[in-house]
Amino acid sequence: MNTQRYFLEVSYYGAAYSGFQVQENANSVQEEVEKAIKILQKKEVTLTGSSRTDTGVHALKNYFHFDYDGEINKHFLYKLNAILPRDIVLQKLSLVTTDAHCRFDAISRSYKYFVYRHKNPFVQDRAYYYPYKLDFPILQETASIIKTYSDFTTFAKRNTQVKTFECRIYQSEWTKENDCLVYTVKANRFLRGMVRGLTGTMLKTATGKMSVEEFKSVIESKNNSQADFSVPGHGLFLINVEYPFPL
Numbered sequence: 113m114n115t116q117r118y119f120l121e122v123s124y125y126g127a128a129y130s131g132f133q134v135q136e137n138a139n140s141v142q143e144e145v146e147k148a149i150k151i152l153q154k155k156e157v158t159l160t161g162s163s164r165t166d167t168g169v170h171a172l173k174n175y176f177h178f179d180y181d182g183e184i185n186k187h188f189l190y191k192l193n194a195i196l197p198r199d200i201v202l203q204k205l206s207l208v209t210t211d212a213h214c215r216f217d218a219i220s221r222s223y224k225y226f227v228y229r230h231k232n233p234f235v236q237d238r239a240y241y242y243p244y245k246l247d248f249p250i251l252q253e254t255a256s257i258i259k260t261y262s263d264f265t266t267f268a269k270r271n272t273q274v275k276t277f278e279c280r281i282y283q284s285e286w287t288k289e290n291d292c293l294v295y296t297v298k299a300n301r302f303l304r305g306m307v308r309g310l311t312g313t314m315l316k317t318a319t320g321k322m323s324v325e326e327f328k329s330v331i332e333s334k335n336n337s338q339a340d341f342s343v344p345g346h347g348l349f350l351i352n353v354e355y356p357f358p359l
Contacts, residue, residue, distance in 0.1 A: 115181040119214055119359055120145070120159070121204040122174050127237060127346060128199060132165040132174065141200060145176065148195040152185055162214040162353050163221055166305070168345035170238065173203070173352045175359075177214040206359040214353075220282060222298040222351040225311045225343070228291055239292050240347035246318040248293070251286040254314040254327050255295065258284040265334035267313075269305035269341065277303060277334075286314075296351075305341050307348060312340030 122145065130138035134146070142159050149157050162175040185191060189202050196202070226239035258281055265277040283298035295311050317327045330338040 115179050115210070117177055117179050117208050117210045117212060118184070119204075119206040119208050119212070120176045120178065120202060121206075121359070122171070122176060123201050123203055124171050124174070125199040126165060126168050126170045128197075130167045131169070132163065132171070133161050141171075141174075142176070144196060144200055145192075145202070148192050149178075151195055152188070152191050153180075153182070155180075155182065160214060162218055163302075163350055164304070165348075165350055166308075166345050169348045169350065170346075171350040174350055175214040175353055177208070177212065179210075204359065208357070208359075212357070214355075217355055217357075218353050219356055220298055220300055220352075220354045221302060222283070222296065222354075223302070223307045224349045224351050225295040225297075225307060226289075226347045226349070227293040227295075227311075227315070229293070230291065232291060235292065237346055238349075240343050242315060244319050246315065247320070248286070248288075248318070250318040250324065251293070251295075251314055253324060254317050255284045255286050255297075257324070257328060258297075258310060258331075261331050263334065264303055264306055264331075266331055266336055266339050267306045267309035268303035268336060269309075270336065272304040274303065279303065279306070284310075308343050308345070309336070309339040309341045311347075312343040315343070316340050 124141050129141050132141045134140050134142045146159055157178045159176040159178050188205055192202050227242045228235050228239045229243055262278050264279050268277055280300040285296055287294050
């Protein structure tokens with residue numbers, strides 16, 4: 113039987129996981145899905161992830177791909193979701209060409225970071241509590257400034273092993289959704305810690321701890337010690353990963 117490649121769409125609430133991809137001595141979303149597939153299919157598979165997410169980060173839409181040379185259970189999604197813990201759900205299985213790659217073929221990724229200003233126990237696990245006085249127009253201005261840059265060395269955490277720090281930002285804006293301030297950013301790629309670094313540094317500017325001109329200087333410094341990565345992971349959601357082919 114010929115080996116076939118599948119894309120697997122997954123959503124998860126990330127509080128219990130040390131990120132998306134398998135790592136030593138820590139539980140991950142990938143590990144849970146691989147274990148569930150092995151139970152159902154009686155065969156080990158190795159999943160490739162489209163986007164890494166850090167400890168505590170959530171995803172509405174992320175993807176794995178895997179190769180399989182046997183018959184897929186006809187109730188694959190239903191049965192896997194019954195095996196998986198409640199905080200992970202598989203949404204869709206798509207047969208793709210054997211050269212399709214869920215990481216390298218992605219043309220954009222979108223994230224949202226949620227901030228709430230007033231004590232609210234119903235969002236505390238999915239948004240960052242930030243009760244300090246801030247200037248919302250400054251948040252909007254700094255988000256617009258980000259779109260004018262392409263080198264985001266400043267917003268990559270230490271030991272980020274990449275060939276380039278260049279990113280194309282397609283969308284960068286702050287909006288108000290229900291009781292939250294929400295930062296939405298869409299780009300062709302993201303660096304490790306980048307969204308949280310951008311968010312923290314914009315909040316620092318909007319609370320008057322630095323000026324807009326200083327914010328620009330931080331970006332241009334290409335020095336990550338100038339960025340603020342302190343915002344927690346639980347306010348961050350991977351919203352979507354887009355591909356040039358239908359799934």
